[in-house]
Amino acid sequence: xxxxxxxxxxxxxxxxxxxxxxxxxxxxxxxxxxxxxxxxxxxxxxxxxxxxxxxxxxxxxxxxxxxxxxxxxxxxxxxxxxxxxxxxxxxxxxxxxxxxxxxxxxxxxxxxxxxxxxxxxxxxxxxxxxxxxxxxxxxxxxxxxxxxxxxxxxxxxxxxxxxxxxxxxxxxxxxxxxxxxxxxxxxxxxxxxxxxxxxxxxxxxxxxxxxxxxxxxxxxxxxxxxxxxxxxxxxxxxxxxxxxxxxxxxxxxxxxxxxxxxxxxxxxxxxxxxxxxxxxxxxxxxxxxxxxxxxxxxxxxxxxxxxxxxxxxxxxxxxxxxxxxxxxxxxxxxxxxxxxxxxxxxxxxxxxxxxxxxxxxxxxxxxxxxxxxxxxxxxxxxxxxxxxxxxxxxxxxxxxxxxxxxxxxxxxxxxxxxxxxxxxx
Numbered sequence: 001x002x003x004x005x006x007x008x009x010x011x012x013x014x015x016x017x018x019x020x021x022x023x024x025x026x027x028x029x030x031x032x033x034x035x036x037x038x039x040x041x042x043x044x045x046x047x048x049x050x051x052x053x054x055x056x057x058x059x060x061x062x063x064x065x066x067x068x069x070x071x072x073x074x075x076x077x078x079x080x081x082x083x084x085x086x087x088x089x090x091x092x093x094x095x096x097x098x099x100x101x102x103x104x105x106x107x108x109x110x111x112x113x114x115x116x117x118x119x120x121x122x123x124x125x126x127x128x129x130x131x132x133x134x135x136x137x138x139x140x141x142x143x144x145x146x147x148x149x150x151x152x153x154x155x156x157x158x159x160x161x162x163x164x165x166x167x168x169x170x171x172x173x174x175x176x177x178x179x180x181x182x183x184x185x186x187x188x189x190x191x192x193x194x195x196x197x198x199x200x201x202x203x204x205x206x207x208x209x210x211x212x213x214x215x216x217x218x219x220x221x222x223x224x225x226x227x228x229x230x231x232x233x234x235x236x237x238x239x240x241x242x243x244x245x246x247x248x249x250x251x252x253x254x255x256x257x258x259x260x261x262x263x264x265x266x267x268x269x270x271x272x273x274x275x276x277x278x279x280x281x282x283x284x285x286x287x288x289x290x291x292x293x294x295x296x297x298x299x300x301x302x303x304x305x306x307x308x309x310x311x312x313x314x315x316x317x318x319x320x321x322x323x324x325x326x327x328x329x330x331x332x333x334x335x336x337x338x339x340x341x342x343x344x345x346x347x348x349x350x351x352x353x354x355x356x357x358x359x360x361x362x363x364x365x366x367x368x369x370x371x372x373x374x375x376x377x378x379x380x381x382x383x384x385x386x387x388x389x390x391x392x393x394x395x396x397x398x399x400x401x402x403x404x405x406x407x408x409x410x411x412x413x414x415x416x417x418x419x420x421x422x423x424x425x
Contacts, residue, residue, distance in 0.1 A: 014301065015270035020241045021212050023155050025070060026123040030097030032069050034216060034274045035241030040267070040303050041274035042294045043243070044068040045103070047287060050080035050087070057090045059287060064091075064098040065340065066288035067295050067306060070274070072101040072126060075108070081115035088121040099123035101157065105131050105164075109144035119152050124216075126157045129201040130164040138166075142201065146208045155214045156205065157243060160197040162190070162221040169193050169200075191226060194219045195233045202240060215240055216274070220247035224262040235271045244272040251280040260297050267301060308335050308352035311366060311373075318378040319358035327376065327403045328356040334407060346418035354410065364388070372413050374406050389413060 022036025034041050044063045048055040050073050060071050075081050088100060102122040104111065109132070112119045125145060132142045149156045160166075170193040177189045184192075198217045205215060217240045219230045227246050234242065246262045249255035259277045266272050277290045277297070295306040312328035313319060331354060342349045355370035357363030359378025367373025367388040374397070376385045385402050387395040387409060397405050 014268050014303070018235055018242075018270045020239050020273055021215075023213055023216050023241045025101075025155050026097075026099035030099065032099055034243075038273070040272060040298055041069050042067060042291060042298070043070045043072065043101075043245075043274055043276040044287070044291050044294075045072040045276065045278075046074070047281070050074050051077070051083050053083050053086050053090070056083070056087050057094070060087070060091055060098070060100070061094055061096045062288055063291055064096045066291040068098060068288075068291045070099050070101060070124075072103050072276075075102040075104055075111055075118065075122075077107075078111065078114065081111040081118040084115070084118040085121040101126055104128075104145065108132065109141040109148075112145060112148045119148055119154075122154065124155045124157060125149055126159055127201070128159055128161055128164055129197050130161060130166045139204070142204065143208055146205045146210050149214065150209050155216065156210060157216040157218060158198055158201045158205065159218040159220065159243070160194050160201075161219075161247060162194065162226070163247070165190070165193055166197050169197055187226070191230050191233065194221070194230050195237065198234060199237060202238070212240065216243050217241070218243040218245065220245050222246065222248040224258055227262040228265050231266050231271050232269070235269075241273040242271060243274045243276070245276040245278050247278055249278045249280070251282070255279040256293050259293070263297065264301060267298075267303065305350045307339055307350055308354060310335065311353065311355045311357075311370060313356070313358035313363070313366075315358055318361065319376075323402070324356055324358035324376040327374070327406065330403060331356060331407065331410070342414070345420070346414055347420070349414055349418045352414065368392075371417075372410055374402075376402070 017037055020035035022038060023034045025032045025034055032041055046056055046059045048059050050056050056073060060073070063071050075084060084102065100122050101124040103126045105128055108125070108127065127142065127145055129142065132138060132145065146156065170190065173189050173193050177183045198219050202215050202217055206212060217234060219234055221227050221230060224246065231242065231244065244263050244266055246259045249259045256279065263272065263275055275294055277293045279290045279293065281287055281289065298304040299306050310328060310332045313324055315325065353370040355367045355373030357366050357373065357375045360375065360381055363375025364386065367375050368391045371390060373388045374385050377383050383398060385397045386393050387397060387406065395409065
């Protein structure tokens with residue numbers, strides 16, 4: 001028999017966070033720290049036409065309310081750039097202070113120069129070194145954006161993308177690889193080009209005068225193994241803060257699984273200071289889903305705590321009743337809708353653990369491990385549902401009002417544990 005200490009518990013813990021330079025995004029009390037050991041930051045991006053001020057304000061506000069700590073918006077033409085300061089003003093009037101990032105491609109240097117109010121309103125600029133300019137214009141236009149960032153005191157994300165990689169750099173590396181006595185495959189060369197593109201651009205930005213504590217790097221790809229390989233390379237070669245994201249992750253469960261698999265491995269390695277889950281929404285779907293998934297990824301891995309967790313039985317042949325499914329759904333919905341108010345009234349409530357179990361096999365045990373849990377009767381079991389609070393049996397519920405009675409017990413528990421004495425005064 002193997003010794004119990006053959007698998008020490010610390011092996012299961014996440015690696016120590018990679019040491020990176022801290023980057024302050026935004027101003028005043030609303031500023032967000034990225035890197036330097038700060039909590040991993042959740043980001044998102046709008047999909048509205050930025051020139052449509054009303055729609056963009058509404059979506060940024062929704063993303064921020066859902067928990068997005070930084071929100072990126074597209075700035076692709078004059079109308080969009082002109083709208084940015086008005087968007088920022090309206091958001092602040094609504095009490096939405098999440099830092100705004102301008103996503104620039106091709107003509108960012110011109111838009112920022114022609115619209116100084118936009119340049120000032122944004123909290124960070126995102127530059128793609130693969131399409132900031134081509135041939136002799138590339139260095140000049142990249143430099144112009146960096147100089148504007150310096151002038152306005154803004155941070156910059158230098159984000160290389162697999163789909164818009166600097167073709168001159170890629171061609172040079174492919175040619176060099178072809179002459180090598182032991183050439184690598186094309187995918188390995190492309191990964192190297194991604195890393196070099198980001199690092200070369202960061203080095204150039206520093207040479208122009210942008211300090212390292214204003215630079216965040218990303219190298220986004222659409223394949224899980226490529227993302228893991230590229231970020232491990234990037235992390236090994238510098239101490240820049242890193243933004244993680246699987247670009248073009250896809251729709252629905254595919255996008256969620258792919259993003260979670262890729263970023264989960266990197267986060268476990270201690271790599272990543274801010275993340276975005278780039279989901280393709282259903283037509284007319286809820287954009288805030290990507291924020292929820294990012295939060296759940298960080299929370300289930302133990303990096304951050306955002307909302308109370310509800311552990312629920314998956315169901316089996318012992319649980320032919322749908323009562324536990326309905327109760328789990330109702331409790332989860334109730335918690336989600338209550339959290340905006342709870343955050344103000346009950347500091348710390350996000351650490352609450354609730355269990356909704358379906359039968360006697362695991363129900364009592366799981367309920368005892370939660371802060372508060374209920375074990376509903378399975379098929380053929382007595383029609384009684386014991387409730388456990390802090391590991392001890394506290395009540396037994398019966399009858400058609402079990403769901404309502406349990407919700408009342410949870411609400412009372414929250415009030416007693418996290419209610420502030422000064423709030424009642």
